[in-house]
Amino acid sequence: MSKKVFAVIGTGAIGGYYGARLHHGGNDVHFLFNSDYQHVIANGLNVNSHYGDYSISAPDLKAYHSTSDMPKADVVLVALKTTQNHLLESLLRPLLKTNTLVMLLQNGIGAEQEVAEQFHLPFVGGGLCFICSNKLGPGHIDHIDYGRITIGIYGDAGIAALEDFATDLTQSGVEVDVDQHIIDARWKKLLWNVPFNGLSTVLNADTAEMMSCEELVNLSKEIMIEVQQAARTTNTDITDTLIETMLLNTAKMKPYLTSMLLDRRNHRELEIQYMYKNAIDLAKAQGVAMPKTQALYEQLCFINNQIKSVK
């Protein structure tokens, strides 16, 4: 148990779960709630988990409706969807002090650098969560399986803080991998997310349906190769073997609905900026084109416009 102050922005399926784990480990965790605020004040934060259910209620639950009311934090877990990152200017600023470690538990690529520049931070961390967790209702999280997290940092000055945070997580019972350069981990996750999230969303199909079509497997692989080539522009090495392994594993998986397809079906904005546009732009800046990824991105823009126009 550390003496640090932890803040969680976005207390949903991800932020609520890891925040509760840290709290369970004896840490001082402060949670920001939006629409759930009144409900959790009355009913607490409740996590169902195969590790055992866990609830935090008043006065133990430090719940807030505005980050202006929260103490400045040593570690901030940002677990918003990236479509909400335009809110960070107002949400994050009040929590920052010298050497605050901001951890972006988000999909996609490029947000750490963006946040570092926006807030003039010497380093910003990122986390990739390999977890099956859903929000069932206000302040009510269902942790179904897994929970391992890969963390890394943008800005070498933050490596010590990152290692400290890894220890906090481990002591709270969370499995952690440290992949110091967060961009390596992000490209490896994009390797699967770029083809399968996008194509499943455009074609309204689960992974099993997709893998049953030879031409679509071919297209998925071609897009993976584009991601592999894009990753090389930031010195991230993705092996051909990793591509083949991911395809084989996807073919063996039970039918799976990607998060982006679920977003589409639930009329939620798609995370295309950080999962597609930033990757394409990073590669393009180094003279590497991603034509098939770009074509998929442009189709997703169309679907995203439809979703936004209905709201």
Next chain:
Amino acid sequence: MSKKVFAVIGTGAIGGYYGARLHHGGNDVHFLFNSDYQHVIANGLNVNSHYGDYSISAPDLKAYHSTSDMPKADVVLVALKTTQNHLLESLLRPLLKTNTLVMLLQNGIGAEQEVAEQFHLPFVGGGLCFICSNKLGPGHIDHIDYGRITIGIYGDAGIAALEDFATDLTQSGVEVDVDQHIIDARWKKLLWNVPFNGLSTVLNADTAEMMSCEELVNLSKEIMIEVQQAARTTNTDITDTLIETMLLNTAKMKPYLTSMLLDRRNHRELEIQYMYKNAIDLAKAQGVAMPKTQALYEQLCFINNQIKSVK
């Protein structure tokens, strides 16, 4: 009026219309019917048209249920969808004699060469129909508007026969353009069909919805540029101006549902072999890649598999 024997394979919205026009012009036209055969024997072939309604009944109607019963023809109009071209071996062979002009009134590219090789013909013609015509029911065709046809030939030995056929059409009141090299005309039609048929089908959208999304207009244009580059491999010149004009016209058009999207909605097999695969293969044989067209084709394969698996 010529003394030639005309045969129509596929007496639907296209074949029925042009066959009836030739018959109205005094020509000897023999029609092949499939499921409509019994109905037309009893009720005739009926064309509603803004040029005036026109019916052909027994004994004037020369209707057949098998090409084996038909006389050998001077001109055969093939108006099947390209998804039925595997039937040509049995349908077409009985009609052929020396110098029969086969005219493929079909979408896509590459079928003239294929039929010429398959049947050892010195030339095969093709036609692109700019017509708004629907089949309302058995032997009942509704010609709504337009009707101009662009015809050309594969195999220079057929130019005289093509010109003769153009005269037959003109004398029957059909507007005709002769674009001697059919492949030029086919690439120009693909220039619009490849982006708009495919993307509208994948995204289940009409042209107006598509043109309202900046990224999708960009993707459509990028695919058109791939078609332009592919066309150069067969010495067909498509100007940048034609691309810009087509995009402007599409933006001004009333909302339009492409034929491929209608096929998808009606669970009919998609014409992707001749509209996509053949174009990609023609370009590839000359070292020209069409990555975005290929990605779109692979998505269409997935949708086409879904359609076929339901049948």
